[in-house]
Amino acid sequence: MMRQNKWKNVLYLMVALGMLLYALPMISFKPDAGWVSIFGMVWAAFAFLVIGAHLHFILGVDAEKQRALDQVRKAKLMEWQRKWPREKEESQGL
Numbered sequence: 001m002m003r004q005n006k007w008k009n010v011l012y013l014m015v016a017l018g019m020l021l022y023a024l025p026m027i028s029f030k031p032d033a034g035w036v037s038i039f040g041m042v043w044a045a046f047a048f049l050v051i052g053a054h055l056h057f058i059l060g061v062d063a064e065k066q067r068a069l070d071q072v073r074k075a076k077l078m079e080w081q082r083k084w085p086r087e088k089e090e091s092q093g094l
Contacts (some may be wrong), residue, residue, distance in 0.1 A: 006058060013054035020047040 027040030 009054045013051060013058065016047055016050045016054065020044065020051070023047075064067050 024044065026042060028036055030037060031039060033040075
């Protein structure tokens with residue numbers, strides 16, 4: 001399943017890059033263009049955000065974070081499991 005998601009993200013990345021490469025020469029970045037210039041800059045910024053998000057996922061930065069969080073969760077669970085029998089014994093002793 002993970003490989004299919006990566007291929008889908010690669011495809012979306014290519015589409016976003018294609019759209020950006022097609023539109024960038026047509027966008028007017030002249031200061032006297034007014035709203036057209038502002039729209040072009042905002043559109044290009046969003047396109048770069050989409051491209052960055054897909055690169056972030058493709059490179060697996062989220063997977064590394066998830067592994068680290070899973071290790072922390074496992075350590076906390078093991079600590080809780082070791083602590084729980086002692087609390088149970090203490091409560092029965094009262």
